[in-house]
Amino acid sequence: MEKYYEQLNAKCKEVAKEVIKDNSILSDNMLKREEKEFLLSDWNAFLIGLISDQSVKAEIAWRLPYYLSKRLGHFDFCRITKEETIESLEAIIKEKPALHRYPRKMAEYIFFAVNKIVEEYNSDVKNIWKNDLNAEHVVAKLEEFKGISHKKAALGTLLLVRDFGVILENLYCIDIAYDVHIRRIFLRMGLTDKDNSKDVTSSARKICNEFPGSLTLPFWVAGREYCRPTNPKCEECYLSQFCMKKTEMGKDL
Numbered sequence: 001m002e003k004y005y006e007q008l009n010a011k012c013k014e015v016a017k018e019v020i021k022d023n024s025i026l027s028d029n030m031l032k033r034e035e036k037e038f039l040l041s042d043w044n045a046f047l048i049g050l051i052s053d054q055s056v057k058a059e060i061a062w063r064l065p066y067y068l069s070k071r072l073g074h075f076d077f078c079r080i081t082k083e084e085t086i087e088s089l090e091a092i093i094k095e096k097p098a099l100h101r102y103p104r105k106m107a108e109y110i111f112f113a114v115n116k117i118v119e120e121y122n123s124d125v126k127n128i129w130k131n132d133l134n135a136e137h138v139v140a141k142l143e144e145f146k147g148i149s150h151k152k153a154a155l156g157t158l159l160l161v162r163d164f165g166v167i168l169e170n171l172y173c174i175d176i177a178y179d180v181h182i183r184r185i186f187l188r189m190g191l192t193d194k195d196n197s198k199d200v201t202s203s204a205r206k207i208c209n210e211f212p213g214s215l216t217l218p219f220w221v222a223g224r225e226y227c228r229p230t231n232p233k234c235e236e237c238y239l240s241q242f243c244m245k246k247t248e249m250g251k252d253l
C-alpha cells in the first residue's frame with residue numbers, strides 16, 4: 001500500500017507541474033496582464049484578493065484589488081484608514097460595474113483588514129510571514145481577519161506557496177481542499193469509503209504527508225476534466241491506473 005501512495009503522489013506531482021500553468025491565480029486565462037502585475041507588485045493586494053474570493057468567480061475576486069486601486073487613485077493602506085469609511089468603500093465597490101456581488105460585506109472586511117494591517121503589521125501584509133515562516137502560524141494569522149475562515153486561510157497559505165512562490169515551512173498543516181470534485185474522486189478511487197472531511201483529509205495525508213494541500217490541484221482538475229458526476233472519462237483520466245473506478249459513487253456530488 002505504501003508503494004501505491006508513493007506512486008500516486010509522484011503522479012500528482014507530475015500532473016501538478018503541468019496543470020498549474022492554466023490553473024494558477026496568476027495564469028493568463030485568469031487575469032489580464034495589468035491586473036496580474038498589480039497583484040505581484042504589492043502583497044497588500046494579495047490579502048484583498050483573498051478576502052474578496054467568496055461568492056464570486058476567482059478571477060473577479062483577484063482582479064478586485066487592481067480596480068479598487070484605480071477607483072481610489074492609490075493603494076496606500078495608511079491613507080485608506082484616514083480617508084475612507086466602510087460606507088465610502090462600499091460606494092466605491094458598488095460603482096458600476098460593481099467590483100463584487102456583496103459590496104457592503106466586502107467594504108466591511110476590507111476596512112477591517114486594512115486597519116489591522118496598518119496597526120499590527122506595519123502596513124505590509126508580508127510581515128504576516130516575513131519573520132515566521134511556519135505555515136501553521138500563517139494560517140492562524142490569516143484566520144484573524146474578518147471574512148477569512150479556516151478553510152480560506154488554508155487556501156490563502158496554499159496559494160502563497162503554490163502560485164506566488166513564497167517559501168514556508170511545515171506545509172503538512174495545509175490539507176487538501178474538501179471540494180466536491182475531490183470528494184467524488186476519493187470515493188470512486190477507493191481512497192475513502194465515507195464522504196466526510198475527516199476521512200478525505202486523513203486519506204490525503206497518507207498520499208502526501210509533507211504537503212497534503214499540494215494534492216488539491218491535480219485531483220481538482222481530474223474531477224473537472226474527467227471524473228464528472230455522470231459519464232466519467234476513465235480511459236482518458238491520468239488517475240486511471242490508481243483508481244478502483246467505483247463510478248456508481250459520488251453521482252450526487
Ligand code: SF4
Pocket residue numbers: 185188189222226227228232233234235237238239240241243244245246247
Ligand atoms: S479513472 Fe474514472 S472514476 Fe477514476 S478518477 Fe478517473 S474518471 Fe474518476
